[in-house]
Amino acid sequence: MMETKEIGRQVIRELMGDAFLEAKDKTRNEFNAPIQEYAEDVCFGRVWAREGIDRKQRSILNVAMLTALNRPAQLRSHVEGALTNGCTVDELREILLQAAVYCGLPAALDAFRVAEEVLKARKLLD
Amino acid sequence: MMETKEIGRQVIRELMGDAFLEAKDKTRNEFNAPIQEYAEDVCFGRVWAREGIDRKQRSILNVAMLTALNRPAQLRSHVEGALTNGCTVDELREILLQAAVYCGLPAALDAFRVAEEVLKARKLLD
Amino acid sequence: MMETKEIGRQVIRELMGDAFLEAKDKTRNEFNAPIQEYAEDVCFGRVWAREGIDRKQRSILNVAMLTALNRPAQLRSHVEGALTNGCTVDELREILLQAAVYCGLPAALDAFRVAEEVLKARKLLD
Amino acid sequence: MMETKEIGRQVIRELMGDAFLEAKDKTRNEFNAPIQEYAEDVCFGRVWAREGIDRKQRSILNVAMLTALNRPAQLRSHVEGALTNGCTVDELREILLQAAVYCGLPAALDAFRVAEEVLKARKLLD
Amino acid sequence: MMETKEIGRQVIRELMGDAFLEAKDKTRNEFNAPIQEYAEDVCFGRVWAREGIDRKQRSILNVAMLTALNRPAQLRSHVEGALTNGCTVDELREILLQAAVYCGLPAALDAFRVAEEVLKARKLLD
Amino acid sequence: MMETKEIGRQVIRELMGDAFLEAKDKTRNEFNAPIQEYAEDVCFGRVWAREGIDRKQRSILNVAMLTALNRPAQLRSHVEGALTNGCTVDELREILLQAAVYCGLPAALDAFRVAEEVLKARKLLD
Numbered sequence: 124m125m126e127t128k129e130i131g132r133q134v135i136r137e138l139m140g141d142a143f144l145e146a147k148d149k150t151r152n153e154f155n156a157p158i159q160e161y162a163e164d165v166c167f168g169r170v171w172a173r174e175g176i177d178r179k180q181r182s183i184l185n186v187a188m189l190t191a192l193n194r195p196a197q198l199r200s201h202v203e204g205a206l207t208n209g210c211t212v213d214e215l216r217e218i219l220l221q222a223a224v225y226c227g228l229p230a231a232l233d234a235f236r237v238a239e240e241v242l243k244a245r246k247l248l249d
Numbered sequence: 250m251m252e253t254k255e256i257g258r259q260v261i262r263e264l265m266g267d268a269f270l271e272a273k274d275k276t277r278n279e280f281n282a283p284i285q286e287y288a289e290d291v292c293f294g295r296v297w298a299r300e301g302i303d304r305k306q307r308s309i310l311n312v313a314m315l316t317a318l319n320r321p322a323q324l325r326s327h328v329e330g331a332l333t334n335g336c337t338v339d340e341l342r343e344i345l346l347q348a349a350v351y352c353g354l355p356a357a358l359d360a361f362r363v364a365e366e367v368l369k370a371r372k373l374l375d
Numbered sequence: 376m377m378e379t380k381e382i383g384r385q386v387i388r389e390l391m392g393d394a395f396l397e398a399k400d401k402t403r404n405e406f407n408a409p410i411q412e413y414a415e416d417v418c419f420g421r422v423w424a425r426e427g428i429d430r431k432q433r434s435i436l437n438v439a440m441l442t443a444l445n446r447p448a449q450l451r452s453h454v455e456g457a458l459t460n461g462c463t464v465d466e467l468r469e470i471l472l473q474a475a476v477y478c479g480l481p482a483a484l485d486a487f488r489v490a491e492e493v494l495k496a497r498k499l500l501d
Numbered sequence: 502m503m504e505t506k507e508i509g510r511q512v513i514r515e516l517m518g519d520a521f522l523e524a525k526d527k528t529r530n531e532f533n534a535p536i537q538e539y540a541e542d543v544c545f546g547r548v549w550a551r552e553g554i555d556r557k558q559r560s561i562l563n564v565a566m567l568t569a570l571n572r573p574a575q576l577r578s579h580v581e582g583a584l585t586n587g588c589t590v591d592e593l594r595e596i597l598l599q600a601a602v603y604c605g606l607p608a609a610l611d612a613f614r615v616a617e618e619v620l621k622a623r624k625l626l627d
Numbered sequence: 628m629m630e631t632k633e634i635g636r637q638v639i640r641e642l643m644g645d646a647f648l649e650a651k652d653k654t655r656n657e658f659n660a661p662i663q664e665y666a667e668d669v670c671f672g673r674v675w676a677r678e679g680i681d682r683k684q685r686s687i688l689n690v691a692m693l694t695a696l697n698r699p700a701q702l703r704s705h706v707e708g709a710l711t712n713g714c715t716v717d718e719l720r721e722i723l724l725q726a727a728v729y730c731g732l733p734a735a736l737d738a739f740r741v742a743e744e745v746l747k748a749r750k751l752l753d
Numbered sequence: 754m755m756e757t758k759e760i761g762r763q764v765i766r767e768l769m770g771d772a773f774l775e776a777k778d779k780t781r782n783e784f785n786a787p788i789q790e791y792a793e794d795v796c797f798g799r800v801w802a803r804e805g806i807d808r809k810q811r812s813i814l815n816v817a818m819l820t821a822l823n824r825p826a827q828l829r830s831h832v833e834g835a836l837t838n839g840c841t842v843d844e845l846r847e848i849l850l851q852a853a854v855y856c857g858l859p860a861a862l863d864a865f866r867v868a869e870e871v872l873k874a875r876k877l878l879d
Binding site for chain 1: 306
């Protein structure tokens with residue numbers, strides 16, 4: 124049986140790509156090793172690996188929650204992940220527009236800025 | 250052409266039921282009228298009424314955002330709405346479990362408590 | 376020269392009334408004494424006692440900030456204080472409506488509920 | 502009758518200047534158009550355009566709320582707007598000092614930094 | 628080798644008492660089982676069970692973080708836990724007083740209220 | 754008797770070093786003077802100078818609270834202060850790992866990044 128940590132690494136690979144995981148592994152050191160393991164094991168191995176909702180849905184939830192939580196660095200990664208998992212540009216816009224109502228306009232404006240940068244880098248927006 | 254406020258009232262009716270809207274209308278007074286109109290017109294008439302993502306998805310987004318934002322009264326209404334819009338008990342559990350990772354365990358525990366009360370009232374949980 | 380703590384107690388008396396301060400003094404014990412002194416000395420004696428903006432403005436700022444910060448117990452006290460300091464019902468409604476845009480609709484709905492209870496208790500709203 | 506969106510654009514022009522609105526219009530694309538319209542129509546056309554409190558008061562409320570909400574990019578714009586609407590440097594200092602008590606010292610220190618940059622750019626502070 | 632979940636349950640037992648864990652187990656149902664396991668396995672089995680800082684320190688950290696996060700139900704449990712782990716009433720007061728400076732006075736006042744209720748129930752305060 | 758402001762300046766000197774305080778003094782101007790005095794007098798002179806918990810503990814509390822509050826600039830200063838006050842690299846890691854459970858993984862990842870930069874600048878991490 125595969126361990127949750129290995130399952131988690133596989134989920135990260137599928138979500139963010141091999142290059143992301145390799146780059147992450149190179150930054151690992153004695154200080155940050157436990158949080159990186161926590162991310163792999165708990166976040167991706169125990170929660171993302173579960174069934175019940177699919178990966179696109181998990182990505183969409185994160186885009187919404189990270190907008191509310193004011194965490195732009197993580198938001199960027201999960202906008203990337205959402206697009207990889209099949210979230211369309213139209214869906215992304217609707218999610219962030221809805222965040223304007225519930226999290227407030229400033230939260231939405233900050234999130235749109237992050238999302239636009241990702242979309243432009245991927246040539247999904249001029 | 251129907252006005253956004255009327256469109257919004259129709260969305261609320263479908264999401265929360267006639268009884269909810271009637272009860273809401275009875276609480277309307279000169280002080281709260283503008284925020285009730287804002288909810289009907291902006292929130293439901295302009296945003297919820299849009300296409301691009303369906304109502305179940307909008308409800309799910311709200312469950313996630315309201316957990317992050319620490320707003321239990323609104324969370325309760327939108328757990329209700331999510332169930333009305335076809336969100337299953339299994340999906341609800343997965344959404345809140347994912348919130349544990351991103352919003353922290355205390356946010357998730359508070360949200361599970363609210364969701365359990367709704368599920369028990371609807372006989373969806375013993 | 377009056378000490379900042381005494382100045383602060385005077386400000387509280389003017390803002391919340393003698394009865395409030397007396398009730399507060401009766402709840403004082405060895406555990407909470409330092410935070411009560413902090414409130415009197417720092418909050419009211421050092422900051423509220425300053426010139427530059429008047430008391431009505433300070434009350435209004437607090438209504439806005441406490442809505443954003445999700446602190447309903449304090450919000451209630453400062454809605455009381457705002458009304459005492461000359462904030463009208465119309466102004467209060469505008470402040471909270473603006474909070475809907477910037478803090479999100481759920482924050483505003485929670486704040487309207489608190490404000491309505493205060494207004495009804497004061498017979499300023501039916 | 503002027504539409505709320507046009508009213509909102511007029512408010513933005515008065516608050517932030519023609520150059521701001523022109524620059525904003527140039528960044529408009531198919532992705533961000535709905536949030537820009539939401540800002541114009543809902544935020545400025547429906548809420549800022551209301552009577553009951555004046556523009557200086559609305560700016561001041563935003564400075565307080567954006568400090569509490571931890572949104573420095575928006576805070577910068579509304580410090581600009583507050584100064585345009587007649588808020589003095591002394592008033593601005595008092596608002597942010599009061600935020601130290603209610604939102605915590607770190608929130609106030611971050612807000613003072615943003616405000617200082619705006620004041621220096623406008624030659625209102627050495 | 629004991630599994631992390633069993634280790635976690637042992638930590639909860641030591642921190643909150645047998646009665647707490649038994650009561651918790653009785654509330655377990657198909658909906659909340661995964662979050663209860665997450666609490667036992669991830670929170671207590673993987674993190675609380677680690678060395679590097681002792682349990683009193685972990686309790687103290689939680690009192691501070693839960694005050695900042697505005698989560699009174701969890702705060703209550705961890706004030707209980709802190710006292711069980713050797714945190715004194717004097718230390719508790721200092722922690723919450725420091726929170727007044729960094730999280731703001733309203734956060735501290737809410738936390739003092741929760742702590743006072745726990746202290747009175749334990750006859751540690753008149 | 755030394756005034757609280759002078760006591761506070763002495764605490765800052767011991768916590769952050771003479772160079773920090775001198776640099777701070779040079780940035781003082783008519784706008785920010787009251788918040789700098791508030792920091793010296795209230796934060797360091799009235800709260801940090803108290804007995805009941807030691808400075809290492811106060812630093813550790815701040816690292817936890819500033820992670821929860823999402824204030825990276827202040828977090829950096831207090832990671833510095835924590836190391837000065839005897840917090841070890843192992844302890845710092847445990848504090849931030851615990852924050853992952855309670856504040857959420859994104860808060861912890863942002864805090865680890867800040868802490869890593871401080872540790873590398875001090876040659877405490879390769």
